[in-house]
Amino acid sequence: MSADRPQAEHGSGCHTDGVDDDAGARRDGDHVRDARRVPVVPTWVFVVVPAVVVGLLVGIVAVAARSGSDDDGPERLGGPAAELPAVAEAVASLLGNTPDSEVAGALGQRAGEIAIGLVEVNDDIEFVEQFDRLPDDEARLLGRSLGSIQRELSPSGIGGPRGGDDRGADTVFALELVWAAAQVLDPAADPTVQAFNVLPASVPLAENGDDIAAAVVAGDMVRADELLQPVLSEAGAAEVVSGLAGDISDRLGERNDDRLAEFQDAYNLQIP
Secondary structure (H helix, E strand, C coil): CCCCCCCECCCCCECCCCCCCCCCCCCCCCCCCCCCCCCCCCCCHHHHHHHHHHHHHHHHHHHHHHHHHHHCCCCCCCCCHHHCHHHHHHHHHHCCCCCHHHHHHHHHHHHHHHHHHHHHCCCHHHHHHHHCCCHHHHHHHHHHHHHHHHHHCCEHHHCCCECHHHHHHHHHHHHHHHHHHHHHHCCCCCHHHHHHHHCCCHHHHCCCHHHHHHHHHCCCHHHHHHHHCCCCCCCCHHHHHHHHHHHHHHHHHCCCCHHHHHHHHHHHHCCC
């Protein structure tokens, strides 16, 4: 397919803003300390000055701690993926009330339905009747939803809010999401082809790629996660979501109109 995929996480065509790869290391100049005569200091200084210094140091440490938390990336987000703020927002915007146990599959199915509508429904009025929004608005919402979910599933190693202990469960969630979308996006295709369409590009090339796809098709996402982890980059579950975003982008590219740009722009704005 001819369209460029939206930029995604590390290991899957991602971009990283604000990084200057050519920046050289800075070196401090030599400092020369002059020898000076030590003056006689009044006794009160030894009482008052240390107290002042301690107070200043406490303030400096507190400011540094606050600054450090800002510079170290986003605040850690724990808990199940289905309860992440981005997922909750996507559910509210695209689905309505949905049990947590069904969120991944329901979101994936809805994402597939919207993508097919964006590709196949040419008349704006007909599109609004089906999706309650104009095509460009729906494309932006879909891109923003997938991008924000991908961002919040990103591990701290690539600037995201998730810890290493979240990786397995997050990947299972992402696999459930993308597989539900795959079956809607290309219902007539062979199931293995459906899976390869939305999984990261590294999967079909992997030695165990067929086994990964077979586990996904069988709905055994825990087994699929075990097989997939050695193939994934550090991005983990975020890389899985990026595979779906790339497939949707490819399909929208067939239209060669503003819907692709709206989807990609909204998606890319969410990626760290």
